[in-house]
Amino acid sequence: MGPGVKEHETETGGRKNVRLISYFFLLNISSLLAPISGFAMKSCKISYNIAICKKMKLTAVPRDIPSAVKGFDLSSNKISRVHVSDFENLPGLTQLDLNRNSISLIDDGAFANLISLNKLNLNNNKLSELGADLFHGLSNLTELRVSSNSIQAVAETTFQPLKSLKFLDFSKNKLKHITKVKSILQHLPNLRELYLRSNGLTTFYSEQLTNSSLVLKSLDLSLNRITDFRITANVFPNLTWFNIGGDPAKTAMIWDVRNKTFLSRVSTLDISGLRMKLTDMETLLWMVNSSLTSLRINNMKTNLPVLVQTACTVPTLSVLQLRRNKFFFVSSDLFKLCFNVEEIDLKENKIKAIKDDAFRSLHSLKILSLSNNKLSSVPCATRNLSNLLELDLSSNNITKLGCDDFANQTKLKHLDLYQNRIAALPECVFKDLVRLQVLKLQSNGLSNLNGAFKSPLPYLKQLLLNTNKLTAIKHGEFSGLWSLQNLSLHENQISQLYIGSFVGLTNLTHLLLQRNLIEETNVSKGVFNDLINLRSLELRDNHIKYRNSTSLLQAPFSQLSRLEMLAMPTQHGKGGSLLPRNLLQGLTNLLDFNIRDIHLFSLHKDMFNYTPQLTNLDISSNELQDLSPDWFSQIPNLKSLYISRTSLTSLDYLTDANLTKLEFVQARKNEYSVISEDIINSLPSLVFADFQGNGFTCDCDNAWFIQWIQNNNQTQVFDAYNFKCNYPVNLKGMKLLDLDIRLCSVDTGFIMFISTTCSILVFMLASFIYHFLRWHLAYAYYFFLAMLFDTKHKNKKPPNQYDAFVSYNANDEPWIMRELLPKLEGEQGWKLCLHHRDFMPGKPIVENIVDAIYGSRKTICVISRRYLESEWCSREMQVASFRLFDEQKDVLILVFLEEIPTGELSPYYRMKKLLNKMTYLSWPRAAGHTELFWEKLRQALRTGQDRVDEHFPLNVVDSQR
Structure with a gap:
């Protein structure tokens, strides 16, 4: 495999219903205003904006994936077909992994909506052909993997949409003929890396690849059955990485490359396992003589020494890989010409011995790997490598180390000695490794360090001594x-x-x-x-x-x-x-x-x-019965909390914990039965919650939680669709999200209709009352207060503070101060109550009026037109008249300051009713007889409070009939 070629890893009853009505009223309104797609998924989880559905035994692509995800991992499932609608709602997807499924059919246009897709992995499936419109819409795809299928046919236009493709792994398929490769390459102008490993190719003729990619830099043709390799045109002028390795058991390859310049830029060449005539192999190495820097000669059966020596004549060669060649001994001559080689990899051979002078010529060697061999000690040959920077002796049979094993290794920075059988370290063993930075000694059976690290290793940064004794x-x-x-x-x-x-x-x-x-x-x-x-x-x-x-x-x-x-x-x-x-x-x-x-x-x-x-607290798998909010108040920055398997029965403590920054909660296999709204609302930053393995109560107590799982778009509740009921008994084992919660809520539309109707009716009634009945209501209010205060005064029977309370309008105050007050108080000696003088400041006006009227023997109402128009004067008249009716005593004196015809009194029905039943005094009629007026008023004030008859006659009358 070439650079970058790796498999992608990627309470029950009605009371509960009532209690939930307010929850669902708000929830339903919000969902009507802004419908959202929930974050609960039946078989996947979201991690760093990637939907992970790996190893879920899925047989179809799930449809509940949030549209905002950037990555989608569906690897290691049992999907057999990809439908045209499977990915239509994921336009922002950039990575899609379908590796290790059973896909044998992909509908044309199945990826058409994935306009942002960069990487697609279809490895390890059962595809046998690629249709003409298979990759339609993937104009931004840069990496495609379809290895380990059984693809035999590729339509002429299959790869036409992939104008941005740079990486294509087509390994382990059944193309068999190079002409099929042509139909791939001719539509990929930006292809940089192409892997055709194990495709059953038998020939390779450059004339069959006309119009192929001219920017291709990496080509893997290994493990094919190519018996005839012929290049007659410069079809790969930019090729720098080339793997032509084969299977030693196959027929030898005929090498026919007629122009040295055709492969003149190849810097990394892999001919591992290739069967070819020695002369052809030497020709191949000669063709890359001016550019080759890395050569892999692994798994070779014959001619290894000759190939090594031939390769070492290439002046630019710096890396030589010789793995799995199964030789037991490294001779003095093997590397005698490798003066310029800087790295030699001898891993996975069966080397038991190395000649002391085997590395004498390797003056430039910086990296040497002897891992996975059968060495019983550190080879003396390594002492000649004074420029060595890395030495790997891991996975051998080394049992002890000596003080001179690393002599002269003053430049060594990295030393691997793990997986040997070294029981003890000599104190002097690392004395020369003054620049060592990494030392790996794990898995050796070490029981004694013997002060080996007391001597200075001034640059050592990493020391692995694990898995020892x-x-x-x-x-x-x-x-x-x-x-x-x-x-x-x-x-x-x-x-x-x-x-x-x-x-x-x-x-x-x-x-x-x-x-x-x-x-x-x-x-x-x-x-x-x-x-x-x-x-x-x-x-x-x-x-x-x-x-x-x-x-x-x-x-x-x-x-x-x-x-x-x-x-x-x-x-x-x-x-x-x-x-x-x-x-x-x-x-x-x-x-x-x-x-x-x-x-x-x-x-x-x-x-x-x-x-x-x-920020991260893990207290899982303990015997905690309760958690204290006091803990969390001390750690306000907590972001991740692990509380699985703790026997906790409730998460209520979180409501008082002030965990406003908590993003991740894992609470598996506890005894939570109800997750309340208060708990979730106390965690405003929560993005992932894992409640697997809890026994939930399947009734209305969890109705809010169920709806939140399905509708919230911030928090992913992992594996929510597999939550099971544990109570009541008749529902045990049922899926929590299968619970019908409609009985736990009410019809929001109906509630809104009733609420709106009631609001309109209340508004109309209030408007009617305000416009037509407000004074009646006001009177009823004051009448009630009067009754209330009357009852109070009746019970207490306080002495009268005043002889009379004078009720008048502020505009008539000059007459009161100039005429009434001097006569009644100054000459006659009565004690009067005047509102501007005797009302208690800060006390409600109505209470002052009631206290004044009931605290006086009489009430004198000084009546004028403005008096009748005054609201507060009207209130004083109402309270005084109520006292008159209630006590049935002569307590009210009416004094008119101006003549008011009866017709003008019609709107004031209460005043008119009083005038029809009692006499009054008139100031205008007293003109020229004022002394008589004041005498009559004095007699009215002197009158006792005996009960009066139905017509309330006064001792002093001036009647208007």
């Missing part, structure tokens, strides 16, 4: 590695850590210690204090177990202020555990805290006081 890390074990950034010690047998175990590792950022035997006493004594720049610490699967939440004398991570990720170990043994309240003290920059599966009963309420930046 180390039992302790001694003081200063890594003191010579002051540049180390990554240290892997997981999957050992480490039970002892000491203060100073990591001394010197001031630049270490990542430390892996999971799957060891470390106990809490090792962690709590400051063994990590030297790792001041540590960013990630992995401690899972150890024997660390705390029994109470009291504070530790010394917080184990107090010096790790830059730590961003901490994973605490799975607990072993019986019983639950607690975490010390100050366990996280000092971790002010912690972002990710993982305490999954540690048999945790509870967490102290102040646990996260020290970690205000925490």
Whole structure:
């Protein structure tokens, strides 16, 4: 396979119904205003704008994919046909993966709406032919993979729409003849890479490829049955990567390329497994003599030494790959001409021995791979490679290392020794590797480091010691590695850590210690204090177990202020555990805290006081019965929360947790039965929720949740269509989303009709009352108040404060002040109540009026035309007349300031009714007899409050009949 050629991986009853009416009223209105497509999908999930439906046993393309997705992964399913409507609603799709299905038929135009598609993967299906309109509409496609099908026929115009195609993998099909390749190439003017591996081609004639792509740079013709290869025209003038390798068991190829310039730009050549006459092979190498930089001669049966020596005469050659050639010994002569080669790959051979001077001529060699061979020691031949930068000795049978094994390797930067059988390291083994940056020693059975890393390795940044048999890390074990950034010690047998175990590792950022035997006493004594720049610490699967939440004398991570990720170990043994309240003290920059599966009963309420930046919290697989909102108030930046398998029965605590930034919740296999609206509304940033494996209640309590799953367009509820009912018993096992929730809601249209009708009727009634009955209502209101205050005064029977309350209009105030007040108060000595003088400030006017009338023996109404027109005077008259009717006593005196004909009194029916039943005093008639007027008024005021008859006669009369 060529560059870039890889498989794409890509409460029940009526009360509940009533309680839900308000929910659905609002929901239904909003959905009517703005219909949306829900984010719940039956068989897929969305991740980084990619719909992932991989390995879901689908037999057809799902139709519930949001139209905004950019990628669609349908690989590893059982789809047999692609219909023309399958992708019509996904115009923004840029990547489509249909790899590993059973597709045998694709409708013409099935991809026509995918105008933005860049990459299409149809590998590993059952296509036998490609129709004329198969790729219609894919004018922006740049990468197409159709390998591992059974394609035998390609229509003449199949590839015509693919004007932008740059990459085509047509490997493992059945084209068989080069003329079919022509029908492909002639429509692809921008094709850069073409892979035709294993197509059953038997001949290759350049004259059959006229008008082919002139920009093609990579061509793979390997594993075909080409017996005759003939190029008589320069059909590939820009070819730089060429794979002509074959199967050694097939017939030898005849090589007929008559012009050296036809392949003069090839820089990478793969002739692995090719059977060809030695002379033809030498001719081939001679043709690329001026451009070849990388040569692959893998899996060759014969002539390997000759080919190597011939290849090494190419002055530009720098990379030589010799894999799977099954030779056991590297002689002195094999590489004697490879002066300019910089990289040699000898992986997957069966080399047991290498001559000491086998690499003597490789003065330019920088990379040497001897991986997957049978070497029992480091070959002495490598000591001659003073310019070597990378050495791979992994997966051999090396049992021990010596002090001189890497002598002279002062420039080596990368050393792989993993998967050998090295039990111990000599102290001096790495003494010459002063520039080493990466050292891989995992999977060796190492039990003792013997101070090998106390000597300076000043540039070492990565050290892998995992999957060995180390039992302790001694003081200063890594003191010579002051540049180390990554240290892997997981999957050992480490039970002892000491203060100073990591001394010197001031630049270490990542430390892996999971799957060891470390106990809490090792962690709590400051063994990590030297790792001041540590960013990630992995401690899972150890024997660390705390029994109470009291504070530790010394917080184990107090010096790790830059730590961003901490994973605490799975607990072993019986019983639950607690975490010390100050366990996280000092971790002010912690972002990710993982305490999954540690048999945790509870967490102290102040646990996260020290970690205000925490964004990811995993407390799954514990024995927590409840979560406290206090935890979350300390970590306001939380974005991801994992709470699966915790036996929690409710998520109500989230409503008070203020998790406004939470985007991801995984809460699988708990005991949640109801997800309420309050819970969801408390998480405004939620984009992904996973509630798989919970036993939901299938009644109206979950009606809102069901509708939210189906209609919300922000949050994806993963696998929602497979949520099952656990209650009531008769619905157990039913799918939650199959529940008919119509009985839980009401007809929104009907409610809106009733609401609108009632609003209109209320408005009309209010308008009618305002225009025609407002004064009647006002009177009724004051009448009620009068009754209320009358009852109050009757019960209390307070003494009269005044002899008379004077009711008058403000325009008549000059007469009151000039005439009435001097006579009645000044000369006769009566105590009068005047509103402008005696009303209590701040008290309601009506209450002042009622208190004044009932607090006076008499009420004098000074009547004029303006008095009759005054609203407040009318109110005073109403209250006084009610007292008159109610008490049946002579308490009302009427004084007219001006003559008002009876006809003018008609609109004032209450005044007219009073005048028909009682006498009154008239100031105009008293002209010239004012003394008589004042005497009559004095007598009226002196009259007691005895009950009067039906006509209310006064002692002083001046009647108008």
